[in-house]
Amino acid sequence: MMGPRQEAQGALFYDFSLEDPVPRDHLLRSIDRFVDLSSMRSHIAAFYSHTGRPSIDPELLIRMLIVGYCFGIRSERRLCEEVHLNLAYKWFCRLDLTDPVPDHSSFSKNRHGRFRESELLRHLFETVVARCIEEGLVSGQRLAVDASLIEADANKQNSTPKEEWDVRSIDPADAPRAVREYLEVLDHEAFGAASEVDPKFTSHSDPASQWTAARKGPAFFSYSDNHLIDTDFGVIVDVEGTRSIRQAEVGSTRTMIDRVEDKFGIVPEWLIADTAYGSGPMLGWLVDRQIDPYIPVIDKAGRPDGTWTRTDFEWDAENDQYVCPEGHALKQLRRNYCDPNRGPTGKGVAKYRALKLTCQSCPSKARCCPNADFRSITREEHEDARQTARDLAKTDQYEIAMKLRKKVEMLFAHLKRILGLNRLRLRGPNGANDEFLLAATAQNLRKLAKLLPAPAALPKAP
Template sequence: MMGPRQEAQPALFYEFSLEDHVPQDHLLRSIDRFVDLSSIRAHLADFYSHTGRPSVDPELLIRMLLVGYCFGIRSERRLCDEVHLNLAYRWFCRLDLSDKVPDHSTFSKNRHGRFRDSELLRHLFETAVARCIEEGLVSGQRMAVVASLIEADANKQNSTPKEEWHASQIDPADAPRAVREYLDTLDEAAFGAASEVQPKFTSHSDPASQWTAARKGPAFFSYSGTYLIDTDHGVIVDVEATRSIRQAEVGSIKTMLKRVKEKFDLHPERLIADTAYSTGPMLGWLVDRKIAPHIPVFDKSGRSDGTWTRADFEWDAENDQYICPEGHELKQFRRNYSDPNRGPTGKGVAKYRGLKLTCQACPSKPRCCPNMDFRSITREEHEDARQVARDIAKTHQYDISMKLRKKVEMLFAHLKGILGLGRLRLLGPCGANDEFLLAATAQSLRKLAKILPAPQQSKKA
């Protein structure tokens, strides 16, 4: 038969424990084992006043932010509501049932103030990386790097064409925060100084974001997030926010490799990346530091007409010349020029030429230079490093590296598809950096929780 109507019966006393109502297999239980916030207060001590009303516990704010980024809660208003209602979130944030959840505006005040001034989010991320190293998930031998575009919180309707944009007319004192950050980054290699080319459009709300059509579709404003990962378990060891152009993304590698060396004493034996990172200076920088570049080289020296390519010519480094298959010499200079304008150009590219008389009389001219009086070959400044990368590409280890590179691409797929970071919410370079750091921290903690889950406790009878 039908049972009685269910009605709430108020009680005078309750025996309630959050610990008993959070499932043993909940993700936050595993994550909580690896969250070490013991150093936060000491890290922020100099950024709090010794007088006045007590502030909200910074550890509580960080725990709430971790919940938001671990579960894809993008809005801080919604995050406060979710922590208020969800028992597991309250348990992770060390809030009892009667404890009040901080107001959403508290996050903005702390983020724009003491959190950024103290680089707290960078410290939090590095703490998570240190725990991954401690747990044996990072060897530092093989690392991979890749950048991904993340749409900025800006649109074309609120932008100005480059010929109408005059940054010098902006008064920094009256400008919005994102504009002031843009002006502050004009000389930084990751943003303003990365290239002299100005974007087609500049956003009014976030001028540091890059107008780009790199996805071969409709153009949009974006930032680039670059991950440096250890390929053993796909752990992110560093992250950098940059302008969405190749020069800035490639330059961030040097910053990250130097930082992990200084912070964690990690020096990879090889670096895995895609063709965008195969510039001569980048390959030369890696080879000089004894890092094997497992990077496909973008090479235009090949020919489609069946004639000899540069690879068919032997390089004679001792005499600074090429030797053709017929044994003839191709030299850059055959005499000392008194006019400096006729000497080396200094542009990083050298041109080696054969003698006209020799080439005209050569029986292999139809296979070498059928439409030219003599054969010439260009050689870049870092051609030795490019050749090192070409030789590595012929090895079995290179094939393994190309498969391992998918791990870092999967991290960005997880970032956008699962954690919901397909579009940035915060404005300015600092906002983009904050979001990338928090997202990378959340991914590192989730990685630890997945590989080393919390032990399951037997249920009480």
């Protein structure tokens, strides 16, 4: 028998609690146990006025942003609609059924103001990292680093070629916020000072973004999201936004390692990375800090003509010389010369030369220097560190390290496919860092919720 037509009938009173309809195994229930915002008010209190109308609770805005980035809702306008409609979101944000949801404009007002001035989003990220350490998910022994390109909110149609770009013509007083931020980071090692080479195109709307074709496809404007992770459970311990060039990405590694040491006292035993981080200065910096670099070395010592390479010569550190396979010495200086070209280059590279007479009478000249009168070898300033990395590459631990490095790539895949961070919504270096910090915070919270789920609810007594 067909039942009666269902019609909604309003009631004068409702006995209803948001605690009941939210499932016990809902992701937000597990995440909520690890969201500690108790220190947030004291952190940001100095940036509020002591008089005037009360503001929107900053904890509410932060909780809404956590919901948005955990579930890939990056549009703040849509986020407000979803929080208004979804009971689980309301419960997580500590809203009642009748409580109003803040307007979407409140986010941009606070983000460009007190949130950014107080570095609140970094404080939130570091609070979550501290909780991961407390729960035993971070040992700090083996860290891995990598970078991923995130498309910027910029279009080639609104850009200028480098031949026509003149930064001196920009008036900061009339410039948009992203352009003013670009002017502020011209001397920053992660942006303007990372390289003397000007990009092929510069965006008018977001000039700090980098024009790049690194994906071997159509070029686009982008930023690099740099992650430093602990390889035990794949927890992100630091994050930094930079230009999408190798020099800036490598430089951010030093910044992040210094920051986690200052903040959490983490000094890793290993650093795992790909070949982009295998330059001499980077390896030298790691070895000086007694960090084992499990990194492929950038080595251009190979010779296309099949003659002996630098690796065929034995380094004699005690006598500051190379010894060729025939037993002859290649020295940097044999006596004091007034010719400056004979001494150190001052560019972090030293030249070692064999005697001309020795090479001319050597039976292996055809295999060593067939087209030159004598053999010379260049040695970089950080060659000892490079050799340390080469020696580590021959160990069994190196294979383990290369497998652990894939955890960084998995996090970037999760970032783009699950959280939807394929393209930035905010412009400028600060906007990029805000998005990267929120996304990394969401990934760590989801990691905590997955590894330490909420206990199952006990059955109700009859």
